[in-house]
Amino acid sequence: SMRAVPKGVTKASPRMTRARALSFLCERAPNVAWRVMQPALSSGAFSGVVYPDFREKGEDASHGLATAADADESRATSSGLIVQTIAGGRCAGLDDVxxxxxEAVRVDAREVGLLAVSGDAGGGGGLGSIDVLRELAAMRARGEFxxxxxLLAAANPMRGAEDAARMVAKRESGCDGFITQxxxxxxxxxxxxxxxxxxxxLDD
Structure with a gap:
């Protein structure tokens, strides 16, 4: 049965953008060689590629881009949406966001997205996904990109109505759409x- 809207949660504002598109994205695994993933990412089977947020230094990872070693080639062979994840838990503060x-929006791609997530703790800034979304929305409104x-956010359908309520806050914070597993x-x-x-x- 349908649960009532949790206390403090109101129905999303009609001023928010309306979107009905459904896309299938593939996540770029930073611990998998580019030559292994390249056929799938450039096959046209997916609408775009999601780059996770990793700070580890290594052959396939760097501070700002999860796959620095092959990022240019990956984007050059992808005609779809390129999404860079920004995890609040890995940012020292809003300046870092x-x-x-x-850095992420400078990519040479037809479509660019920024995925705001809370992520694991470690950045020291105590930022959550909504904090990141609000800052990204403000940057976009100011014309900085x-x-x-x-602007995208994560959703978890397996959490049922609880997650649906949190999605409202993300939409109100500037989220244009959601990415789910x-x-x-x-x-x-x-x-x-x-x-x-x-x-x-979500739109009905």
């Missing part, structure tokens, strides 16, 4: 989707 966002850059539990997904539509986090 701004620096990393500006193109309005065509998509594959939904494996049918009943949980149905509850999540029904709740998300009811709250206004």
């Amino acid at each position: 701004r620096v990393r966002a500006l 193109s309005r065509d850059v998509k 594959p939904a494996l539990l049918r009943d949980a997904f149905a509850e999540w989707h029904e709740s998300a539509v009811k709250y206004g986090a």
